[in-house]
Amino acid sequence: MTPAADRPAHWKESTVRWQDLYIAGLGSRFPDRVETAEEAIAAGRYTARDRDTSGFRAVRVADDGEPGPVLAARAGRLALERSGLRGEEISLVLHAYAAHQGRDIWSPASYVEMAVLSSGAPAYEIRQGCNGGLSALELAASHLTARPDARAALITTGDAFHLPYLDRWNTDDQMVYGDAGAALVLSTRPGPLRLLATASVGDSSLEILDRGPGPWTRAPLEGGAPVDLAARKRDYFDAEENEFAFEEVLARLRKGSEQAVGRALADAGTELSAIRWCVHTTFPGPVAQSAVYGPLGFSREATTYDWALEHGQLGAGDQIAGLDHLVRSESPRPGDRVLLYGVGAGHVWTVAVLEFTAEGQTQP
Structure with missing residues (x-):
């Protein structure tokens, strides 16, 4: 240090060096619609120069009914299923995101908990931008270590980048944003990843x-x-x-x-x-x-x-x-x-x- x-x-x-913590399940969910860099260039939303510099080739684009929390919940259900754990064994839900979550002034984390578990586990938002998922991982590890009776935590991420709030092809220098949900279950039970x-x-x-x-x-x-x-x-x-x-x-x-x-x-x-x-x-x-x-x-x-x-x-x-x-x-x-x-x-x-x-x- x-x-x-x-x-x-x-x-x-x-x-922190962690003891007896495992990733028991992983899941990701992408919208079906694909928008390529070539399509964005043809539409006047991107440039060939930026494509050649950045290297981005395509993104997935969510429909209006697929805001970040919906994508996150889909990924969360998959991660929970793969973990082999029951919903009631999850004692914490952390939902991380960077973009608009489909409504102003509400709790997307609670939506995810309801859609995946409905067990009453406390659910919290993590707003740390592109580091949100890993920030949540460290916080979840702290939760499981500090509480002897805690067995598992669910971490989800979910973002959908839409106009007029964000222009996925131009909001930041040469960065291109794609829509997706991702999730993992962190557990004290031995699992595939320690x-x-x-x-x-x-x-x-x-x-x-x-x-x-x-x-x-x-x-x-x-x-x-x-x-x-x-x-x-x-x-x-x-x-x-x-x-x-x-x-x-x-x-x-x-x-x-x-x-x-x-x-x-x-x-x-x-x-x-x-x-x-x-x-x-x-x-x-x-x-x-x-x-x-x-x-x-x-x-x-x-x-x-x-x-x-x-x-x-x-x-x-x-x-x-x-x-x-x-x-x-x-x-x-x-x-x-x-x-x-x-x-x-x-x-x-x-x-x-x-x-x-x-x-x-x-x-x-």
Whole structure:
């Protein structure tokens, strides 16, 4: 851990080596409708230059009756079924998301609990952007460890990105957002994937990147235009007083990533060379290669990245949906280890290290 004297006041770390916690079930659900980058280009919503730079090839697009919580509930039911657990054994539901949830001022987490369990388990929202799924995983692990009678927790993610609130092809620089639900069941009962360790690092000095230097608003879509995260970043970096901010921001981003990965590996008692796969937040191609799997030493083939480029950035669900895809397509062996890497607006990094058990032959 970084010496206290070297850490700014807004820099916090949380690391844990977990005992007897397992992912018992995984599930993901995608809408049927596919929109390709070529279709978006033909419609004037995307450019060939952005496609060639970012690498995104297609996304799934939800219908009007498929908001994030509905997709999350579908994935949750699948994860629960695969876990072999009963609904009444779930003592906590955490629902993570980034986009609009189909209604203003309501509880999508409670909807998910009702639709999947209807057992009265407390249900809470996690709003940590692209790191929402992994943030929920760490919180659920804390819940199960702190309560001796708790057996399992359900984590869901669900996002659908629609105009006029968000333009999936243009809201952020070269980022393309796809609709999906994802879920996992974390349990104290031995299962196919053992959770070895998690680590979270926060640097709140970076929250300005997504807030931007502009004035506060009183309500969503107050100006009538879709959210423009790219413009907020440009406004921040273009300000005269932030002349040298870009280099400082890059340094902070590298430091947060290195700290989270290093602590998770240390607490898991493993080296990076012992990790077979990496499942990370889905970024545009240049960012993914230069800031995530490249610096970590993973080949592209050791990630789920090419699969992700066919589905887009899934809001809070990249890692859970990616892990679900990995275990059904890569024939994991007992002892194989996987690193889950997340970073969300704020900024908070969360990294988890997992190991396939002998029960991993019956995939979660």
